[in-house]
Amino acid sequence: MPNNKPVAERLRFTLRQLEIFAAVARTGQVRRAADVLHLSQAAVSQAIAELADALGVALFERHGREIQPTVAARQLLALAIEPMDALAQLPERLAPSPGGSAVLSGTIRLAASSTIARYVLPAGLARVRQRHPQLNIRVFSGNSAQAEARVANLDADIGLIEGPPQRDDLDIAHWHTDTLQVIAPPGYDIEAIELAHLDRHAWVAREPGSGTRAVFEQNLALAGYTAPPAHLIIDDSGAIVRAVAHGAGLACVSGLAAEQASASNPIQFVALAGLSLARPLWRLHRASTASSTSLLKRFEAELDATLDRPTKLKS
Structure with a gap:
């Protein structure tokens, strides 16, 4: 039902509610979003309800056991990604760092097709770790289809595959040739x-x-x-x-x-x-929160900057 409260009174929501909403929108499940965010399903449902009430729109519709984002929800997701990402980067931008460059910290789960994992990544990943000792990196190796599935199922944060990509639920970009x-x-x-x-x-x-x-x-x-x-x-x-x-x-x-x-x-x-x-070699990911998107972008830039490109690998 429409929310008849004055706009100034009802437009009160938090960045965390937006992050939870984005996770639900991308995973299509409250349970999966709760697992990713380390929250209870009740907490996720409550955050979605409060955000919907604050905006005065319905965000999801249930179809059997599945939930689908409404038109308003898809619009909100598109509008919210950039400001969410900018806000998530504030702590690292404001914090002092030696040498003038922020140190990366956290965990990156990278799913790579076997040729990339074995022949392309080792030198680059070693150099990233040397520059950022607080960064933990886990590499899952398999074929391209397996790497895509890991990213789609949120078991990996980023994928690097030999392609061609087969899924339409991932963000895909050309990486190298x-x-x-x-x-x-x-x-x-x-x-x-x-x-x-x-x-x-x-x-x-x-x-x-x-x-x-x-x-x-x-x-x-x-x-x-x-x-x-x-x-x-x-x-x-x-x-x-x-x-x-x-x-x-x-x-x-x-x-x-x-x-x-x-x-x-x-x-x-x-x-x-x-x-x-x-x-072409492809880079793909399906970020679950704005903060992970920020970390991934910086990690990708670091990896590209430090990667030893073999003779046959051209940008």
Whole structure:
């Protein structure tokens, strides 16, 4: 029902109520928001009710066991994110810090696809930790689909994947660009490899859900060719390179993985004319509160500034 109190009297709500509202809006569940915010479900429900009363609008509608944000709630979320983020940064902006740069503190949970976790992140994360010893970082490694699921389920704060992204409930942005590389065993007749007849060769591939596999198959399809069947499936790029080096067949892996693993594994690099194997790497997150969004933005900037970019990784 409409709130008939004067505007000046009823527009009294807190930043914490907005944070709780944002968490419920993004998770779609009071229970999940309560878990994320370490509050009771009753406290979350009360904060939402008080905010709705202060604004004089309905914020959520129940459909069975699910709740959906109203049009007013979606408008509020869009309008509130920027000022919430600015307010959350006030303590760190006002606090004195040695050397003129604020020290990051807190916990970052990062979900990364395995190639990024193994070949791209280690040096950069080590340097971030050296500059910010109060920052705790936990990395979850898996394939791209698993990394997306962790972020969507709020089990990770940020995701870095080889893509292509499959979900529409995450904030997704281009991060860097990598190049895939087809490899062959030593002594293999690479002159006999033709795009139109890739199925004449044995192939080693990543598992379904892998960004590397998805990009390879999509780029083949865009070029008008059929992806060859996988005869051996391994969920680790380094292990694939080792298998190819021992004669298991051809494979398409990240150029980063191929370059580093080839130092100790004899393989051949195969050029397939007419096939583009460049691929974007994606950054995604689904922040639950304004304060975590602020920390994530600063962490992302620090990581990008300190990351050792391998030769094949281009901004």
